[in-house]
Amino acid sequence: MALKMVKGSIDRMFDKNLQDLVRGIRNHKEDEAKYISQCIDEIKQELKQDNIAVKANAVCKLTYLQMLGYDISWAAFNIIEVMSASKFTFKRIGYLAASQCFHEGTDVIMLTTNQIRKDLSSPSQYDTGVALTGLSCFVTPDLARDLANDIMTLMSHTKPYIRKKAVLIMYKVFLKYPESLRPAFPRLKEKLEDPDPGVQSAAVNVICELARRNPKNYLSLAPLFFKLMTSSTNNWVLIKIIKLFGALTPLEPRLGKKLIEPLTNLIHSHLGSLGARMRLVLPAPRSSGSGCRPGLALCVQAPKPVRALKYLGLLAMSKILRTHPKSVQAHKDLVLQCLDDKDESIRLRALDLLYGMVSKKNLVEIVKKLMSHVDKAEGTTYRDELLTKIIDICSQCNYQHITNFQWYISVLVELTRLEGTRHGHLIAAQMLDVAIRVKAIRKFAVSQMSALLDSAHLVASSTQRNGICEVLYAAAWICGEFSEHLQEPHQTLEAMLRPKVTTLPGHIQAVYVQNVVKLYASILQQKEQAAEPEAAQDVTQLMVDRLPQFVQSADLEVQERASCILQLVKHIQKLQAKDVPVAEEVSALFAGELNPVAPKAQKKVPVPEGLDLDAWINEPPSDSESEDEKPKAIFHEEEPRPAKPRQPEADEEELARRREARKQEQANNPFYIKSSPSPQKRYQDMPGVEHIPVVQIDLSVPLKVPGKYLLEKDRKKKKKKDKEKKGKPRRHSSLHTESDEDIAPAQQVDIVTEEMPENALPSDEDDKDPNDPYRALDIDLDKPLADSEKLPVQKHRNTDTSKSPEKEDVPIVEKKVKKPKKKEKKHREKEREKREKGKEQKEVRPRLFPATWGLPLRLPCHVCSSAWLTGPASQATCLLSRPSLCHSLQGTTGRKSLTVNPDLVGLFQKSSKHRKKKHKKEKEERSKDKKKSKKKKPPSDEAAEPVENGALDEDPLPVRGTSLASHGPETYDIQGSLQKDSQVTVSVVLENQSSSFLKSMELNVLDSLNTKLARPEGSSVHDGVPVPFQLPPGISNEAQFVFTIQSIVMAQKLKGTLSFIAKNDEGSTHEKLDFKLHFSCTSYLVTTPCYSDAFAKLLESGDLSMSSIKVDGISMSFQNLLAKICFHHHFSGKRWGVALNACAVGEKSVSVDGKCSDSTLLSNVLEEMRATLAKC
């Protein structure tokens, strides 16, 4: 063995270490790859050796190679070996390599769990540290779940070095394992006030990251951060806090005002260093709004000297712009100057700003300036950026700032002179959009477009995709569609039939072909009307001559259209030869006008009731699927567009039939089309020109309502716009879909027109819709953190139970449905939604009530301290009751209990607000009860009164007495007494119903082996515990007594006596009152927030014994029942855990299942529950 070690060491001496490797690589510049592959072979040999030092060395070299881009994932297992080395030196190498090359897909990562856990609990802080660092890079959901608890423990490590790392890594854990957020949060919050600045800063860091995703949950921390901000001197922490406030202020406007002062202070105290100040100012504007106007001025002026500050100033301005556009607009010139800056970052920032600064007045000026920059600009990226910005600026808010559309068309045409841009389709889209939507501009647009077509050779010189030639697409379409406005249609026709056209991309040629026919039709009509048959024949001849060039096109779409049209024209030629007038019929091909359709229209089509889109219409043909896809793929490669039109053509008849049918179905519905939202948005989501929402509507029946809605909407949107803006949507029938870009959308429109009606109603949905993708994203991001998201996971079980009584037939299905996103809920019927809501409330309740409302005490868990009076004492009534809600006490069972859940704290506060009300109710109820009991027990009017303590008003359940839960969460325990284990506090409310004055009260209990009254030190078992107050007549007060409990598995009954002196006018008497205290098992239970999977895990773990009961003849509503039982839910713990699950079995019976590590406890608990249920 020793020999082997020595040998290993010697081997190692001859091994290359990292430095040798680096040197070697540098010496082999020519054949680096070869040298490295040789080294990798060596490394593989080294990894096979037993000596850990050799392995570590090899792994270290691999890490270097990884940086150079070599795949080292094959060595993952060896890396784990090195990670598990006992020496820090090697361990560190292993973890470094792991952090560099492990990711979620690395399968061996699951082998590391135990190793990491071991390292985390290592006595050496650096072992722990290195494990934390490594883990932070490759933590997976599994690792996070398994190690969350260990890391949480480390958050209170004695060494700040570990604490700060543990705190920081928690963020990663939260991301991967969101359920850990709730339990860990209180501790994280504690760390905000850690004595070590590093830990503090880490905690701030984590909370800032969390709050960025979901600020609203962290509003409650604002005061704490406020304090930190005013006290901390750590710049880093300050920056983070200000950033955090930036996220919080929008949610809590008052915060902004509060922040102004400290922020200004900060700014001033940092006057020394401009940099520090800027840093603070930057995030500030958002947070303090107007308060930072002076800061803003600084920002703007600062940019001049320092580049970085200039950039930051602009960045700040863009943030201010969102809230205070006016204060920024004042600096327009400065921003325009920045456009000349040689730094691209600054120029881009300035451009961004301009977008928000334009108004109707300065639009022309700004665009002019930008146009001049376009000419000057070097580098296509920046020029493209300029181009898109110009279009964005002009088209923003539905062309809100444009007053003169002629000018805008000219700008667009001018932009076409731009070579090498990638945004030809953008310009094209704008041209189309404007020409279609602004009716009055069409004439001008057509003249410009025909000029463009005429000079197509200039534009078409670059035929790259998405290049500027895309504008020809728009030009051809506009000229064809609005050919009636053409001055010299013949000339345009010739321009469109030039041989040069065949060099254009296929989809553009296709548009050419289609629009040539439109043009041709309108020329024919003109000529026939002018009675120039010869001219008409000439045009036909021209078509016949030129079209063949398209027929030979390699592009399928072009070819098909061309050959089709060629035959048509040839037919026309024949007719013309016979002097038959054809123009009418030919132009009928293209009759009708196109309306803009909202790009989202398709999405908004509601799914008709009873239609399951996912269901198969026919049984899926097993083989043909792949065949179907093949041709599609081919088309897509060539040209995405043809694929769509092709299919409809195949069975057009059938489609037409269906369309007809659907139309009739919906004939009664009013319908409208809404105008498309601002185009720039549209183009973000859409891949290309073919999506231009211009469609010829394929309807054989003229539709009645000409889209009033559109008009209205337009009016609203473009209030201030000149009249020409208002496109008047009209629909005409047309027999065919015509221009080629229509073919694809034609399909859509069909659906849109039909479905639109139902959309008309919920206009709010319209508002939501555009945001939808973002919202969905938002949810995704938030998901890990949002509390609301978490509850569903947890409630899981309850859901099931609460559900079942209402709808017994589908409990399981429902449960599954629950999981999917909220969206789905929308689609459900209202009824169901209601139920869902109800469910949710219920689901929340179980967790909250035990902690805050004390609801459970009406349950079986009451300690029946039915105190009955014996003896002559006739004037005093002793009331042993549960104290008011918040005073609910908690008995404990030897478990260290958990930290406080932030939510619960919140609720707790709420509940205390309600307390007063509750009190009243209580009293009322109490008195009622008293009366009742008086009736019941006439012999002794001093019977112990059951006291109602109610959370549920509907069904008061008399609870007599109290006991309770744990020494746990300090927050609940207002009395703040018992923090010790194994103790139970019993609160007793003593009410003097007599007319005597009661004093010297003493309570004594006969201790049992298990339960002992905690007496003042030095007193014997027989001494009583004095009650620390006296009771005048009619007054009640609460006294607390502490009991020490040995075992919780058995219920206990204790006999006790209350002795007191009753004093009245006639003198004083010494009296006694006997009572019994019943400590039920359930009263020992502690509520523990438990997350679904932890819960599931616990249940699965197998070391819990199980038992269940079934109770028949329950008459009370399940809701109430559940509210009672819910107390028992979520009881879980590692050792003493009890998990209970109740589910309704039938109308009148309820079964309760329970799992617990201690079967005696479980059976006792269940017995008690049975007893309670039996009473229901």
Added chain:
Amino acid sequence: MIQAILVFNNHGKPRLVRFYQQEIQQQIVRETFHLVLKRDDNICNFLEGGSLIGGSDYKLIYRHYATLYFVFCVDSSESELGILDLIQVFVETLDKCFENVCELDLIFHMDKVHYILQEVVMGGMVLETNMNEIVAQIEAQNRLEKSEVTPRWA
């Protein structure tokens, strides 16, 4: 969050590559290099619009020291100047640990540079900004390493 930290020299040779999310690393290094390289030294240290990394929320913040570029790719939760400071802290720490750091130190001791970085940034989050604290921890770890190595050779 910091998404990536890259150090490369004037020729685009990577000297330190630290990604906090799995990415197409080599391309990003290359793209970042090209983006950064074409920028003058006297223009600002911020750069938006790398196509490979992050998206619009991310920006590159870099500093150029002699032959090395230090590039941090961060999202909007980080303060630009804060990160510039952090780069300075990192470089100064390197300087302390290597005593007059130069590119060669980074070339031959990539592992050590990583260990130093680990004390500054952990999992994409800033761990420590106090240089003395960082250096103290690194030295402590080096001592620990030495104490482990010595017996073997003794």
